[in-house]
Amino acid sequence: MISPAKRRLLAGLAGGAAMTLVLTGCVQSQREDGGDTGGDTAAPSDVDSTFTFAASSDPSGLDPAFASDGETFRISRNIFEGLIGVEPGTADPAPLLAESWETTEDGTSTTFTLKSDVTFHDGTPFDAEAVCANFDRWYNWEGLTATESLSYYYGNLFGGYAGDENALYESCSADDELTATVNLTRAFSGFIPSLSLPAFAMQSPTALEEYSADEVGGSEEAPEYSEYAEGHPVGTGPFTFDSWAPGESVVLQAYPEYWGEQGQVQEVVFRVIDDPTARRQALEAGDVDGYDLVAPADTAALDEAGFNVMQRDPFTILYLGLNQTVEELQDVRVRQAITHAIDREALVTQVLPEGTEVASQFIPPVVNGYNDAVTDYEYDPDRARELLAEAGYEDGFEIDFNYPVNVSRPYMPNPEQIFSALSGQLEAVGITVNPVADEWTDYLDLMRGSDDHGVHLLGWTGDYNDTDNFVGVFFGSPSNEWGFENDELFTALSDARQLPDPEEAGTAYQEINEQIAQFVPGVPLAHPAPSLAFDSRVTSYPASPVNDEVYNLIELSE
Structure with a gap:
């Protein structure tokens, strides 16, 4: 039987067997239902359940709605989930918190059927009211929150905010507990795939209000983030926020009430190492389990030394x-x-x-x-x-x-x-x-x-x-x-x-x-075709051309 964690990515894909990059031998293999990676994966109790990843920089903040950079999104994808996910190994949309959806013929209204029994990390139910709260939050930004520096994705894709005649978003209604309808002022062919962006992830309305998520300061050139964005992000994903020491690390912990299967990794440490040579040396020394953006000159040497080196498809x-x-x-x-x-x-x-x-x-x-x-x-x-x-x-x-x-x-x-x-x-x-x-x-x-x-x-x-x-x-x-x-x-x-x-x-x-x-x-x-490198204990990593990589799907041998 396929695990809930894998079903999380596969739900609704007609005939779609999951494709995951198995790092041993750096080849791509197909998982059949109930399959594994060749018997090399250890039971959760038998592994070091802390996975340490060398990030190239700090996140810009912890609120993905105010982000457009890869390091922030790398962390966000493990804390938050959106209505729409990504089909494994591709850039194509797939169901996630929305199990299905139906769009009217004119393309202006989409009704989402939501996954049941999902809660945010603070215990707030994920339901249609929460969906509408997130859409209304984005639409009603003003002042500094409605600038290119902060709401980059919403401003570019949704055309404007409340009172703007060019605004794409019109309204959201909670039709019942698990049914939400989003209305647009005009058709947008990229609406569904765009919702797979971490910038449009579902966030706890309770936490957004409690920690004043939209109270940002500074200027467009140098924004100062809210209390929420600096230390209280709350989503529905497999990991919860633990701590952030700027310039050093971000730590996440497994969310015990996660609706899917948690997997082997129980703690994630994103260790900030901005220099590519230092990231390679940290991997070689056993201080990290893997890193992205391997320098072109290092790939062959790491491969020869027994590390698992792979390339994403260029996107x-x-x-x-x-x-x-x-x-x-x-x-x-x-x-x-x-x-x-x-x-x-x-x-x-x-x-x-x-x-x-x-x-x-x-x-x-x-x-x-x-x-x-x-x-x-x-x-x-x-x-x-x-x-x-x-x-x-x-x-x-x-x-x-x-x-x-x-x-x-x-x-x-x-x-x-x-x-x-x-x-x-x-x-x-x-x-x-x-x-x-x-x-x-x-x-x-x-x-x-x-x-x-x-x-x-x-x-x-x-x-x-x-x-x-x-x-x-x-x-x-x-x-x-x-x-x-x-x-x-x-x-x-x-x-x-x-x-x-x-x-x-x-x-x-x-x-x-x-x-x-x-x-x-x-x-x-x-x-460019970016490369990643991992310690040999990482037997499987869910590589994605769009970096949709969630760490409860990592498989370890020790």
């Missing part, structure tokens, strides 16, 4: 952003010149992990709407110099180049090396680079909360398999990161996200990707 985009509030970058010829100045093939070959693909557009090839014939700007330094001269910069110009330090991201495993490679290529065509480096959390706040930056390194790990999750998030509305107004592009993206037919939507997004290529808001660089 990422690394890009060079071009902030058009900078005067020089307002000229499309300058933006084209920068694109021609960059040797993406050399970047992939020399700096990025094995398995990385060169990017020609801002979505991976597996996403609907990928345009095989999109305008591409080949590496051509001479053409770059010609375009700069045409734009009036025959002697070049100076510009800030922002990049993060002491962090690794799935789309950007080694930002300092990437910066070094790209800055040299820009200097070669006459663009003088002024390096501006920041720690990760400050860097992200700067990109989202201010337009005070120049060209910059950033990227994205797709959250679900929908084109809007890439180009819609980037270019669907004005933002501090990109600094441009383009009503034609904004309208095209708004129209495309309302198309329910996948084929029709795919055609629309192909045209949009060409429109983006002509406009050149940035330079798509690569689709």
Whole structure:
């Protein structure tokens, strides 16, 4: 009989056998109902039940609704659950706290049937009233809580807040204890898959009120989080929050009343180690059980030393952003010149992990709407110099180049090396680079909360398999990161996200990707394939292209 923990991910998937990456031998095997990983997994009482994972940075906070970074979401996925989950090993949506749902033909109303007998960690029942409380919370944000720096995902995907004529959300009703209906002002083809984002996880209405979750301070550039976000997150997931020592670790404990099977891991320690070399050394010393974002130079050596090394399927985009509030970058010829100045093939070959693909557009090839014939700007330094001269910069110009330090991201495993490679290529065509480096959390706040930056390194790990999750998030509305107004592009993206037919939507997004290529808001660089490494005692890890990895599914041998 398949365990409740596995059923949690498989419920409602027609004929879907779970796919999990078994680390012994680094191969992928299929679990049949009642199957195992080959007999190497020990009983829960026979293992060290503490799993220590080396995180590359602190979380930005503990409230996923106010987060957009991977390290916060890594922790959130173990504390919180959403109405919608992700089919194992894919980016496709699957039932989670909602066992099923039905959407009206016009796409504006969805009724969710909820899982029964689920409680939040504080004992609050999970029911339709709790669902509506979460939707209404997001919709009614105002002031600092309704800024790009904090409510990044809600603002981008739901169009606006209470009183905003562009708001997507209209209302939520608790039809009975386990039935909730969410009404939208217009169709949104990505509505269901978007709910798999940790930003839209269900949180205890009791705890949100008790710990003043929406009382944030500071500024958009440097927000100060609420008491809730700093130490009282309450969800329905397999683990509860225990402690957070900033700069050191976050500790979670197994939730004894979890509705599913808890598994072998009873304590999770996210140990903050920002340097990739130090993370490798911690694994080698036995101080951690695993880590993500393995440096490209370390994968072969770790594999040869007997550690379990694996790669996620690439579902990422690394890009060079071009902030058009900078005067020089307002000229499309300058933006084209920068694109021609960059040797993406050399970047992939020399700096990025094995398995990385060169990017020609801002979505991976597996996403609907990928345009095989999109305008591409080949590496051509001479053409770059010609375009700069045409734009009036025959002697070049100076510009800030922002990049993060002491962090690794799935789309950007080694930002300092990437910066070094790209800055040299820009200097070669006459663009003088002024390096501006920041720690990760400050860097992200700067990109989202201010337009005070120049060209910059950033990227994205797709959250679900929908084109809007890439180009819609980037270019669907004005933002501090990109600094441009383009009503034609904004309208095209708004129209495309309302198309329910996948084929029709795919055609629309192909045209949009060409429109983006002509406009050149940035330079798509690569689709990196991030690597993970684990101690040999980790016999199975639920690897996901969208990082939907919940640690009650980890299997250990000792």
